[in-house]
Amino acid sequence: MIAEIISIGDELLTGEKVNTNAQLICSELAGAGVGVQRIIACSDSEEAIVRQFEESLRRSELVLVTGGLGPTPDDRTKKSAQQLLKEELVLDREIYDKTLETCSKRGQTPSAFLRDNAMVIRGSVVVQNEAGLAPGMIIPCGERFQGHYLVLMPGVPEEMESMMRNSVVPFFSVKSGSIIKHSHIKTTGIGETGLAGIIGDIENRLPGGTSLAYLPHAAGVNLRVSSIGADEVSVERDNLEVVDAIAKAAKEFVYATTDISLEELIGRRLLSGRLRIATAESCTGGLIASRLTDISGSSRYFEQGFVVYSNASKERSLGVKAETLELHGAVSEEVAAEMARGCLMRAGVDIAISSTGIAGPDGGTKQKPVGMVCLGLARRKEGDRIEMITSTFYTQGDRRRNKIRFSEAALRMVWKELAHEFTNARSKV
């Protein structure tokens, strides 16, 4: 099956937005054994959309469209599909009722747009939108483009992503008749190039039908191992072998071989060890706490966080000594240690993590450049003994990216600490 992607939106043509949706769709399709031959970004105009749909449907069996699906007048994707395919729009009662209910829950007056929103192309498979209002559609294209499909999805990444994963990819996988197995390898603390260096040999000797994708994100890179074939047993076996080999080769950086976030893994470890955590942040400004509390149920192990931006607040809220600040500077392992210790004591928790660094773009010096962060980890041990680890980490990026990487380094430190303990515990047994 050959696919083509059309991303609709003037914002892609004016340089305001990068087309990240196309990348996500491509990697989802690659995993399902569907090749993409073209990605096209086109304007919001109905004429341009209709012409593009026609051109793409002529040469590709599967045309996936994002954007222009909302209920506002500048959203012309549905109308364009209707015009090209000469199909009627019909009201999808289920979608309509669901969106009415959503509005009433939010206490909003349902607008006239809601009815337009629930109108779908006759004969299409309607795709539920789990993160927004506009429904997606999988449209079999009838006589004119026999056997071809037009898939309409919203342009909001979260909405599109869940539709791809939960509906579109499964729909076409069933059609192709092959068995697909995806595995995730989650890494932290290493970039794409570094990882490629470590697992290059494995990559060069992948079994037939198995492919490896690097999925870089702001804080690092994850891997997806996809195996496709007709026989379930060999598909499973090939996939598992590659995953095991990679996990072994890159042991130091692989924190999971399931699709779990680092925050979530830490949460599970804390829960199973009946440990409570607190954070003491300067340069990350609350991001470590925010990431830890992104996990549902985190109140069972996350006690509290201190964002101590000013030196005064470091002293006042965490008991960092004025002399330490003066002697070593706010960005130092000494201050990170006092922050973590103060946090551990005041919050009364078992483990505390601290960060103090220079997120930039200003404030760097030769000794302490932008992108440098000092981290401290305090652990309450038996007999009220406190164990302390500090470390310094360097990265390079803009302010936002530095904050993300600093927070990742901090979470990594917590993960290593807990992993270490768990390994020890296991080896004792």
Place this chain on the structure above:
Amino acid sequence: MIAEIISIGDELLTGEKVNTNAQLICSELAGAGVGVQRIIACSDSEEAIVRQFEESLRRSELVLVTGGLGPTPDDRTKKSAQQLLKEELVLDREIYDKTLETCSKRGQTPSAFLRDNAMVIRGSVVVQNEAGLAPGMIIPCGERFQGHYLVLMPGVPEEMESMMRNSVVPFFSVKSGSIIKHSHIKTTGIGETGLAGIIGDIENRLPGGTSLAYLPHAAGVNLRVSSIGADEVSVERDNLEVVDAIAKAAKEFVYATTDISLEELIGRRLLSGRLRIATAESCTGGLIASRLTDISGSSRYFEQGFVVYSNASKERSLGVKAETLELHGAVSEEVAAEMARGCLMRAGVDIAISSTGIAGPDGGTKQKPVGMVCLGLARRKEGDRIEMITSTFYTQGDRRRNKIRFSEAALRMVWKELAHEFTNARSKV
């Protein structure tokens, strides 16, 4: 002048790479008054490239190509252009000598590829590569595509970027006659549908050459007003009139008519009012603090943040009363008020914002559903008087999205408070 961009490379179609080059080219062209009508990513195969060149040159006056320009066998862009335009390749002596020199400076043996690298399409304007070896080309397309241009650039972002800025844009700016003006309208607290309801009349009566785009994001929606025409004065005037009309109609939701974030606007207001802020967060888990500190220089107005997740930490760190927690529950305006007051007092700041709510997916009840947040804002007024505002906000989404919208509602509250003050201050003058 209408342009089209072709990005060549299989890595764009497998989901390995995001097409950031296209975004950069678009924004460079927008600034030069050149509109882009399509962006296409296509594979490395010569057949696909030739076909795409032909299709694009037929409909667009200017076709800009990145990628596949290196000297290795898998780089087929030059050969494809040559094939389509039936032009010879000739050696560019200047490029050849320069690359030989570069190699000798680097101590490398000049490879046989260097000669191929310096071969350019006859009749093209050769573009120097300041960051690499492969030269770019601006190719007038002759009889078959009369008056159209094909521009070839490398795919390495830095190489392409300097070519665009220093050679390509200046070359075509001189040729193009039209003026383009983009304006941004930033809103908060309203969705796409709601906004469309308010500004529908304005949208239906846009002056010719002016268009309006909705740019939704996780926390809300922004607008872009674009005007194009031959006359600078009328382009500017039409654009400004529409921006003013929208800003007036949606006054309650528009926080800026420049491309600025809400966090940044708040930062500027705090700075100009010499005010310091602190945060007290429960359900947002540090996200409000993290957003405020995403702004460079925020240490000049952000004092500190408290993430008080457990009830015990609400009492201990902010002095929330146990009775209040028991009587009204942690998620209540009463607790939000005590959190904000405690934060204001302990951090010694001028303004404090608090959040306590239910981010979900669990923990909701009928009275206090998932997606509900109580906010508190404490202000230190003259004579040590403290002014308090509280409010409750409802939304619906997954946990991450709820946290983002809760934090947006909190920032909105701060913005309104500061805007109000500034309006009062102005009206007093």
